[in-house]
Amino acid sequence: MSFITNINLNVNKHGTAANPTTTNYVVTIQNVYGVNKYFIDGVETPNLVLQGGNTYIFDWSAATGHPFKFSETSDGTHGGGTEYTTGVTVDTAAYKTTIIVSNSAPDLFYYCPNHSGMGGSISTPTGSTSLDSSGNGTLGLTTIPKINKTKGGSYAFLASGTFSSATLKLQHKVGGAFADIGPDATLSEAGGCIIKSPMTEFQLVITNRTTGEEDLFVSLQPVDS
Numbered sequence: 001m002s003f004i005t006n007i008n009l010n011v012n013k014h015g016t017a018a019n020p021t022t023t024n025y026v027v028t029i030q031n032v033y034g035v036n037k038y039f040i041d042g043v044e045t046p047n048l049v050l051q052g053g054n055t056y057i058f059d060w061s062a063a064t065g066h067p068f069k070f071s072e073t074s075d076g077t078h079g080g081g082t083e084y085t086t087g088v089t090v091d092t093a094a095y096k097t098t099i100i101v102s103n104s105a106p107d108l109f110y111y112c113p114n115h116s117g118m119g120g121s122i123s124t125p126t127g128s129t130s131l132d133s134s135g136n137g138t139l140g141l142t143t144i145p146k147i148n149k150t151k152g153g154s155y156a157f158l159a160s161g162t163f164s165s166a167t168l169k170l171q172h173k174v175g176g177a178f179a180d181i182g183p184d185a186t187l188s189e190a191g192g193c194i195i196k197s198p199m200t201e202f203q204l205v206i207t208n209r210t211t212g213e214e215d216l217f218v219s220l221q222p223v224d225s
Helices: none
Strands: 005-008 023-031 035-040 055-059 069-071 088-090 094-101 108-112 114-123 153-160 169-174 175-182 189-199 204-205 218-224
Touching: 035 108, 035 114, 069 088, 094 218
Parallel strands: 023 055
Antiparallel strands: 005 218, 023 035, 055 094, 069 108, 088 094, 108 114, 153 189, 153 218, 169 175, 169 204
């Protein structure tokens, strides 16, 4: 599962239904405790967010014996489900799977048809007034982007690029509501800090933006203990 969030907050650089984007992923295989697992861009079986209206290309040329497919059922055909094919092209010559995500697509799972237990889950939000954890969606000056769930612990909250007058505040969810973590979790210039929280849900509050066209990059990454 991926606990990393990376977002570019520039309003002109996010895929929407009217301005779709194409994202490429590299799929590899590693043996984890005796079981083969998909690794996507180096991360073991991450929970993917595929935005409605966008195109995603999965290159599994480094794992040619493990075709990359989708299903509405966990573990696909191994779990009693069927292959999901809407908007999907599986090129077995180039070892690439391409999906153009429908705005009405259900949440999905990715799996290997040849081996069970290799895949993970996919959420498929449509374009909205907030960003998903991959930075897709319609971004306004006061958008609150969604952050990938964490497992609790220590995290590096980092920002770089053009701030102008923007202020970024990281909040965690406590007792059903988001609350400030503290003054150290607020950035108004390029840099970063280490935050510690046992909570698993965070949000990023953006204030005092000007044009919204600044290339402002934000990431939340676990710190190895």
